[in-house]
Amino acid sequence: MEKKKHSKLKTSPLVNPYVAILATLPALVSIFVLSMLPSIVNLAISFTDYHGVGQPFEFVGFDNFIRAFKVGDASVSIWDSLLNTVVFSISVVIVQQALSLGMALVVARKFKGRSFFRALFFMPTILGVSVVGFTWQLVFDPVSGPIAVILTKLGKSSALLGEEVLSMFLVVLVAIWSNFGYAMVVYIAGLQNISEDIREAAEIDGARGGKMFWYITLPLLKNTLVINFWISISGTLAMFDIIFVLTNGTANTTTLALYIFQLATNSASNQGQAAALNIYFSLFVMLVMLVFNATVRRKEAEE
């Protein structure tokens, strides 16, 4: 006869609750150590002028938070980087989603070789940021790259990744190039979920091409759209490694995430300042995502 364990935590006669708790521990500890603890530590650091292990530092109160908005301490001011972040994110998200949806429609059709194209367009996602970065640096070399050669033949010249406006455009281009495959693949899966019968029924009713797309396909893709936009927006706001490899953070392309990264890895800089900026940045991202969620919910409620 099995001994019944008397425990205040027991919910089922078959399961030892302590074992269950043990099972959850790895995840809980990870979440605490890797999500919560760093945030708390970050908050603490933001009130100091910490410069690195072993260096003396002192408590400076809200100094870092206020200073963030004054004249830029280092290479980029917070306003510039915020502007860059917004421009970068909006451009990437919109163009990327449009492109991936468009290509998804093309590739989802029944034709020979469609899985080849699907695989081809998805490939940049798994290449790795270093590979993508160096490849495009070569393409954009202003003196000996292919674009430079073409420009020279046309009698022009351009600094490409060094130009004020063009550099952001190019960075956006590379960000889209390396990530649209993922969104496209998700759209294809979403499209394939739309059953053939619905399409046929719509066709019989006279829907063709554009009308079919707008009134039938798009609404049915709504979930997929929301997911892709969510992933795209949150991913793009935090994205900085590709910009780092391409331009190493020039004034016109540094987004807030990259700026914080540069401060964080430069031991000589004021880490407290970087921590304060990080808090502002996280609040900004949360705000954007909340607005996004609210908009989606409102649209759903409308229907």
Add this chain to the structure above:
Amino acid sequence: MKKLRREPIGVTVLCWTALAVMTLVMVFPLLLVLNVSLKSSTDFLKDPSGLFAFKPFKELFANYKEAFEVLDVFGRLAYTVGITVGSALISCVVIALVAFPLARGHFKGSDKVFTFILLSTFFPGSLIANIFLVQNLGLYNSPFVLVIFWGFGGLTVYIFMAIQFVKDIPRDLDEAAFIDGCGYFRYVFGFVIPLMKPILSTVFILKLVGGWNDFLTPYIYLIEDKYMTISTGLFAFKGQFSSDWTGISAATFTVALPVICLYVFLQRYIIEGMAAGALKG
């Protein structure tokens, strides 16, 4: 009866044009890298845009020889694959272990734990704090740091998805197993995990690709060259050979090639896994 509908010629032409253009855009940069990598430095400087000159095998691949030596491609590739696969597996195990008890409510207060996890989404991580913690805990130069960040980090979203998934698995199955005397962990590893294969394979692939792409983490936290992953190795390569596009191209292509090869074989699984994950979320 299904009608075979023919689409208008205009649409077909448009589609194929789009495919052609996009294919060119996808493939051109990589072909460019290949082309440059086969030139010698002097050749490249004389004629940056032309096709590479056909030369004896040894000369043609001279850049690759150097890249292979400096990058230590095979060793580093094995190491990178080992670490990313290991971390991905750990993620899967951790997620399954937490999803099962919480989905089933195997202890009082499991809903509070659930809320705790939900709350954690409001705590954005911080690179500064991570660096601070790693440095002050003395975890330098240890691949353990990579495993911690990749294997145990960023799991919250997947945990929720997994919990949803487990709720779909009928309770009778567990109860039957427990009545038979099956151990808790044995049950999870033997039955739950296989049943969770769809969600876990998504997690596995996402974590694998994520670890592969993440060249900054090893760069920041690891010291000795031998512990750098292949993406970081490539990034650091440029530091040493900064002004030689032919060398850098060879290194880039050397890193890209094994990835492309693996991808060609596994693409179906990778693509379907990542798509399924997104849709289920």
Add this chain to the structure above:
Amino acid sequence: MKKLRALILSVLVGATVCGSFASCGGPSKDVLYVLSFKPEYNEFFEEVNKIFLKENPSIKSVDYKAVDTNNYNTVFSSRVQSKYLDVFTSEVTYMMQGTNAYMQPLTKQDYMDGIKAEYLTRGSFYDPSAGGEPELLTLPLEQVANVVYYDKGLFAEYGVEAPETWSEFLAVLDLFKEAAEYPVVQNGVALTPIEAPIIFGGKSEWPTMTVLNSVVADVVEISQPEFFHSIKDYDTNENIRFNNAIWQEAFDKVKKIGDYVDNKIWGLDYSFASTYFSIGNPTTGKKYPMMIDGTWSYSQMEATFEIGAFALPAVENPVNGEGKKNLAVKTGTTLSVFNGSNKKTVAEKYLEIFFRDEVYQKFVNFTKTPSVKTTVTQSDELVNSIFDSAKYTFVEAYDSRMPRYFPLPSASEISSLMKGDLTAKSVADSLQQRVELNKKDWEKYTGLAHTK
């Protein structure tokens, strides 16, 4: 089958975990960790490594790593925190800016006898507020200067000479700018086509500081020679301001020079600049007559033409109180022993090898820098003509002589200034604002020096 799968899984996981712990032991006692920010000197360091290993059998290998300037800080910080470091390269500037905290004081030893006294002084650090004596923390290997390199052949072809005043400099720049747009034909022969008057590595942004340093060395040092020495009197001396007429003139001139720079170079990494200066633009075949850079890159240039160099004349009468011209210099690469190293005595032996006459002579020949030793001479004509103390007064470059935490114009700002996106006044004003804002931070460090 299930058991097999479980076995494989647990082995993989176990291996990962165990393998991860493998290196938690700290830096090895028989490996010398050397970190340098001079990938250009790789060859030379490798030779020194060989000698070191032969003479120190207790060390099994040298872990030598060269990182480019852009990423040096990140790597250096993690090395220092983790203590995987024994010998590292640095600069006198970095020492004064805080790296002194990581440098092991070096005891005066025989091998230092051959080093010129002024370099030993510059490598010393003294903090009056801490009391005590000045400590020798870092050994300079070289001295570098900011210069304008030029193609002697092209200059002769176009009938110009190295300019000696600001207006002459502008005239030369204008001439080449025109030649770039309207190719010159003389006596029926087309002269070598010009791409643009000036090239340098703009995308990396920091090279613009060489332009700023050269300009400040004339504009500020000559008109207000006491300026930099009086920073500590900032509160009482109203002439010590960074937005006064002198500084605005300096920023204006930097901006003017930006007009003559090839617009493409703002997308060009620094490492490519000297290559393209040496061979011209490979796509168009046109040449660059001038490059603004430092003498540190001279040894890497493989030019087909004769290279000349002059100090950038930024004023009409670039003659200082001593009757000489100003040359912006700084002590270049230095060597230090990490004070957290677990093998300091052995590490210092590494330094000693560098300063042996036969080894240092090779270094000086390889890097083409002026020698810091009395017993070794530099034979390169160009280098000696630049570091000619009869012609030039060596003034410390602006960006390396400010007190710790003193705000400098950022490289990004100067780049934007040169590109024409910012005005001189806005840069000057913003610099002044930052100086005011950070006074609490930098005031404490105005007393740091090399000697008592």
